[in-house]
Amino acid sequence: MEEEKKEEEMALFTKNYMEWKGGGKRDYSYNNIPRFYYRLPAEDEVLQQKLREESRAVFLQRKSRELLDNxxxxxxxxxxxxxxTPPMIGEEAMxxxxxxxxxxxxxxxxxxxFFTARVFAKLLHSDPYGRISIMQFFNYVMRKGKIKIQDILACSFLDDxxxxxxxxxxxxxQESNWFSAPSALRVYGQYLNLDKDHNGMLSKEELSRYGTGTFTNVFLDQVYQGCLTYDGEMDYKTYLDFVLALENRKEPAALQYIFKLLDIENKGYLNVFTLNYFFRDEIFDMVKxxxxxxxxxxxxxxxxxGDTVTxxxxDLNGFWTYENREVLVANDNDSSADLDDT
Structure with a gap:
């Protein structure tokens, strides 16, 4: 009897020991665990580098389509x-x-x-009628204070x-880094300088003085028709989007922002009429x-x-620079020759 008990204990021990070592019956669900690590391609692996860039671009495009446009x-x-829902509280709609x-x-x-009970409860404060502020909710939609870690890792601004x-x-x-304190002060200072009537908003006339003050009237009209404005004036949030797009015109996201402003017929492309509406047909030769x-x-x-075309x-100054590019190059060459002679 005792021998049988020892043999039973040994068999149980052996069974558990072999399973612990992996020698017994395996859980084949481990074979279905997806691979989660892929090494970064080396510099000489051109095809893998291109594939990674294209994958990232497709991912960002998919994420951008989830955002609300203007x-x-x-x-x-x-x-x-x-x-x-009436009554209003002062001038604030509820x-x-x-x-x-x-x-x-x-x-x-x-x-x-955004239209969930959780969001409504989060914005509900002390209104006696159980309402929330429309402006507060709208600002919540535009400035939702969460960014997914994977979105940060996928975006190019992480390097900055x-x-x-x-x-x-x-x-x-620091000044060229969009997220630095000097850059933030520069942009905010520009905004304050443009705001001549000091009402915290920019009218079309005030924005026309941005940079060198050479924006075309046609483009400014499109900006104020296509961007979110309040009684025909632009707030600082919209201004930041505007400046970010203009200062990074080589980036696909910036080109998309400007493209929407240029696409006056909302067709998804710029035809001859659209380009004639702004400036020249020769742009087709540049873009091909x-x-x-x-x-x-x-x-x-x-x-x-894209940056040159936009x-x-x-920008009148951008158009003038393009039209006189041969003269400018010749002048630069002459200046270089003069320096060499001295």
Missing amino acids: EELQNLWFLLDKHQ INYDNFLKVGEKAGAKCMQ LLELRDEELSKES PKDPCKITLQDLVNSSQ SILI
């Missing part, structure tokens, strides 16, 4: 304003939960994430953020689009001339 934001504001849900049904699928850790970073590098009668955003990106279309 037209969708304007539609959301219109719906909120239409469904406001909305109750029933109308809040009605707006959510009409605003579209991309907005549904990490660069700020260098305590010995030169003044020039797939379709000779229209220019798509992808054509603009592929041409590597400068020509929106």
Whole structure:
């Protein structure tokens, strides 16, 4: 009896020991665990580098499509304003939960994430009628205070953020870094200088003095029609988007921002009429689009001339520089020759 008990214990021990070592019956679910680590391609692995760049670009495009564009934001504001619940508190429009849900049904699928009981409760404070501020909710939609870690890792601005850790970073590098204190002060200072009437907003006339003051009237009209404004004036948030796009015109996201302003017929491409509306037909020769009668955003990106083309279309100084490029090059050569002679 005792021998049988020892043999049973030994068999149980052996069974558990072998399973612990992996020698017994295996859990084949481990074979289904997806691979989560891929090494970065080396510099000489050109194909893998290109694949990584294309994958990242597709990912960012997919994420950008999830964001509300200016037209969708304007539609959301219109719906909120239409469904406001009286009485107003001073000049602030309010909305109750029933109308809040009605707006959510009409605003579209991309907005549904904001029309939840949790969001409403978060913005509900001490209103006696159980309402929330329309402006406060709208600001919540535009400035939702969360960024996913994977989105940060996928974006190119992470390098700029990490660069700020260098305590010995030169003044020039700090000024060119969008996230640095000198850069923020520069942009904010520009905004204050443009705001001549000191009302905290920029009118079209005030924005026309931006930079060298050479924006075309046609382009400024499109800016104030296509961007989110309040009674025809631009706030600082919209101004930041505007400046960021203009200062990074080689980036696909910046080109997309400007492209929407240039696409006056909302067709998804720039045709002869559109370009004539702004300036010149010769732009087709610069871009060399797939379709000779229209220019798509992808054509603009592929041409590597996107920054030049958008400068020509929106900035008189950019157009003049392009038109006189041969003269400028000749002058530079003459200046270099004079320096060599001395």
